[in-house]
Amino acid sequence: MTIEAIQEELIDxxxxxxxxxxxxxxxxxxxxxxxxxxxxxKNDDKLIKxxxxxxxxxxxxxxxxxxxxxxxxxxxxxxxxxILVRVFSNQKPQEILDANTDFIDEIGLKEHLSPTRANGxxxxxxxMKMYALAYQTQINN
Amino acid sequence: xxxxxxxxxxxFPILSRKVNGYxxxxxxxxxxxxxxxxxxxxxxxxxxxxNANIHRGVHTLSQxxxxxxxxxxxxxxxxxxxxxxxxxxxxxxxxHGINLVANGFSDILKKDDEIxxxxxxxxxxxxxxxxxxxxxGADLKVIPMNEEGTLIMEEYAKLLxxxxxxxxxxxxxxxxxxxxxxxxIIQKAHEVGAAVxxxxxxxxxxxxxxxxxxxxxxxxxxxxxxxxxxxxGILFMKEEWGxxxxxxxxxxxxxxxVTFEKTTYAGLxxxxxxxxxxxxxxxxxxxxxxxxxxxxxxxxxQHENELLEYATEKLLxxxxxxxxxxxxxxxxxxxNIEGIHPYDxxxxxxxxxxxxxxxxxxxxxxxxxxKIPGTVRASFAFYNTMEEVDALVNAVKKAxxxxx
Ligand SMILES: Cc1ncc(COP(=O)(O)O)c(C=O)c1O
Numbered sequence: 001m002t003i004e005a006i007q008e009e010l011i012d013x014x015x016x017x018x019x020x021x022x023x024x025x026x027x028x029x030x031x032x033x034x035x036x037x038x039x040x041x042k043n044d045d046k047l048i049k050x051x052x053x054x055x056x057x058x059x060x061x062x063x064x065x066x067x068x069x070x071x072x073x074x075x076x077x078x079x080x081x082x083i084l085v086r087v088f089s090n091q092k093p094q095e096i097l098d099a100n101t102d103f104i105d106e107i108g109l110k111e112h113l114s115p116t117r118a119n120g121x122x123x124x125x126x127x128m129k130m131y132a133l134a135y136q137t138q139i140n141n
Numbered sequence: 142x143x144x145x146x147x148x149x150x151x152x153f154p155i156l157s158r159k160v161n162g163y164x165x166x167x168x169x170x171x172x173x174x175x176x177x178x179x180x181x182x183x184x185x186x187x188x189x190x191x192n193a194n195i196h197r198g199v200h201t202l203s204q205x206x207x208x209x210x211x212x213x214x215x216x217x218x219x220x221x222x223x224x225x226x227x228x229x230x231x232x233x234x235x236x237h238g239i240n241l242v243a244n245g246f247s248d249i250l251k252k253d254d255e256i257x258x259x260x261x262x263x264x265x266x267x268x269x270x271x272x273x274x275x276x277x278g279a280d281l282k283v284i285p286m287n288e289e290g291t292l293i294m295e296e297y298a299k300l301l302x303x304x305x306x307x308x309x310x311x312x313x314x315x316x317x318x319x320x321x322x323x324x325x326i327i328q329k330a331h332e333v334g335a336a337v338x339x340x341x342x343x344x345x346x347x348x349x350x351x352x353x354x355x356x357x358x359x360x361x362x363x364x365x366x367x368x369x370x371x372x373x374g375i376l377f378m379k380e381e382w383g384x385x386x387x388x389x390x391x392x393x394x395x396x397x398x399v400t401f402e403k404t405t406y407a408g409l410x411x412x413x414x415x416x417x418x419x420x421x422x423x424x425x426x427x428x429x430x431x432x433x434x435x436x437x438x439x440x441x442x443q444h445e446n447e448l449l450e451y452a453t454e455k456l457l458x459x460x461x462x463x464x465x466x467x468x469x470x471x472x473x474x475x476x477n478i479e480g481i482h483p484y485d486x487x488x489x490x491x492x493x494x495x496x497x498x499x500x501x502x503x504x505x506x507x508x509x510x511x512k513i514p515g516t517v518r519a520s521f522a523f524y525n526t527m528e529e530v531d532a533l534v535n536a537v538k539k540a541x542x543x544x545x
Contacts, residue, residue: 020161020492021492021543024489024492024543025543028543028544052484052499052500052515053482053484053485053514054514073482073514074482074484074485075481075482075485075544076484076485076488076489076544077482077484077485
């Protein structure tokens with residue numbers, strides 16, 4: 001599926017919720033399905049700065065596509081990163097670089113987009129795009 | 142004034158707003174307090190009616206502003222029972238006051254001198270001393286605490302020696318709420334000839350320290366934690382220290398005479414007050430002190446203790462909830478629920494209109510001590526109610542239900 005199609009799918013899934021509590025419960029469920037980073041990779045190199053909770057993010061290039069795995073010690077943060085992994089994992093670097101993230105607003109998580117929010121959603125997206133850029137440069141050379 | 146909580150709450154306009162569709166329950170008072178109308182009015186009045194620079198003009202406005210600013214200093218002196226009014230130095234806040242003192246000791250401390258700091262300090266009261274040690278070659282030693290979050294006074298006594306030059310302790314810990322036995326700390330330090338700086342950022346909204354009775358050398362605090370505005374605070378400095386320490390910043394106001402060859406400094410407190418100060422802030426700080434005194438510190442303490450007891454009892458009914466800081470303490474409850482990250486709890490309770498703080502509270506060494514990433518901290522002020530405690534407890538229960 002393309003990034004855009006996955007985003008549409010998420011918007012659809014979240015649209016049935018009537019209040020924030022249902023949205024958060026769903027996000028917490030999504031967190032439980034996050035493809036986990038290997039424990040031996042949970043070192044400072046993989047840690048994303050700017051989060052009140054710890055977030056580890058790993059990437060690998062397989063057949064021209066990036067595979068993300070991640071983990072967090074906080075469950076809501078895990079839900080947020082699970083959403084991002086679902087959107088961006090298994091995609092080509094250039095597609096990740098070109099993607100926009102307006103869907104976050106549309107699924108009712110806009111409050112987490114504020115850069116002053118300590119949950120690090122913005123830092124997570126930035127880190128994913130940084131990996132994509134690094135792989136893209138590698139491919140171009 | 143008798144303690145009428147409804148009437149008190151009406152003084153604080155912000156307490157009637159809604160957050161995320163719920164009435165605001167503000168339990169982050171240890172970070173900063175809300176402001177009563179009386180303080181807000183003093184700010185509006187200053188800028189509307191007598192804004193002028195102070196100590197400089199002969200014109201009427203300047204005189205009025207100077208009088209108001211200096212009478213705030215006098216109020217603060219009386220409130221804390223300092224010996225002399227010029228021992229009260231206006232600062233930008235606690236952090237500024239600490240840095241001013243740390244800088245002053247750069248030339249006084251020598252290699253192998255020792256300074257002691259407690260295990261439960263705010264980063265503001267750790268980093269400036271580390272920088273001072275780097276500059277001077279002095280050693281920083283830590284007074285340990287026990288599981289309860291109480292300083293181990295026997296260890297403190299052992300650390301003291303004639304090499305000890307300075308001791309820094311907060312009066313009340315912002316992360317745990319512990320009230321430290323500063324009388325004893327000061328007395329023991331003086332026995333070996335060491336000076337003591339007390340960080341009163343957290344204490345002055347709950348209790349009324351008496352500087353002369355404490356015989357403290359330096360005491361710092363911030364107005365914004367005591368119903369006053371941000372960006373202003375005081376450094377109390379005993380006169381002998383005021384004369385001994387060099388000025389911190391150069392500029393206008395702090396000089397007696399300037400030629401290009403030599404400058405002589407002004408006397409206390411102006412020696413430490415370079416530049417145009419936060420005039421409005423100082424005046425509003427005075428208004429905040431008047432406000433608190435009109436309610437009365439005895440009444441404040443009593444009400445806050447009731448809130449603390451009730452909140453502790455109700456929160457402990459929640460399975461798996463652990464409170465950090467269980468000794469002699471003020472109205473701060475720092476807690477975690479087993480298996481749940483504090484950040485998750487904070488996020489859910491915020492959705493329910495409740496403002497608490499999560500994280501390490503600028504006191505990472507405490508979190509390392511308990512081996513936790515942080516805590517959820519509810520900190521109560523005299524304007525909080527028992528109903529707000531109930532709202533907190535219900536929200537935490539809901540969060541626990543959603544998160545486990
Ligand atoms: C114990 C303690 N010390 C120092 C500070 C720093 O105060 P300010 O930021 O007002 O300078 C705080 C504020 O949180 C505090 O709680």
